[in-house]
Amino acid sequence: MLYEQLVKITGWSDYKLAQQLEVSPTAVRLWKKRGSVMNDRAGQIAAELLGIPEKLVLLSLAAERALAEPSGRYLAEAAEDAIKEEERAEKPEAGRNRAAVAESDRMPFQIMP
Secondary structure, eight states: OOHHHHHHHHHHHHHHHHHTTTOOHHHHHHHHHHEEEHHHHHHHHHHHHHTTOOHHHHHHHHHHHHHHSSSHHHHHHHHHHHHHHHHHHHOOOOOOOOHHHHHHHSSSSSSOO
16 A cells, blocks of 8 residues: 555654655545545655655555455456466366477367367
8 A cells, every 4th residue: 555655664653654745644544544545635645755766656545445445346356367267278277298288288279178
């Protein structure tokens, strides 16, 4: 979370952070206690303070917001499952020789034995 990185790097109190990011102390408490995501304007200021590309921070904030939504969590889980399935598919099955694996990899579909 961007809030945690800012505190770690700057060592500022929540009050000082609120001043620097031009938000209320309540907003900072929400980031800290509820895991809320800062607004884009605060993100832009944070990017400047940290010396990192603004677009990267804005993209990161958008991703945090998306993952906070119920559908975002579902999509994240689905993506993880797809990655695991792809990794399993890349490993040759026991009992199949390398030539058979290489041949099936060139086909647009897999032939089941």
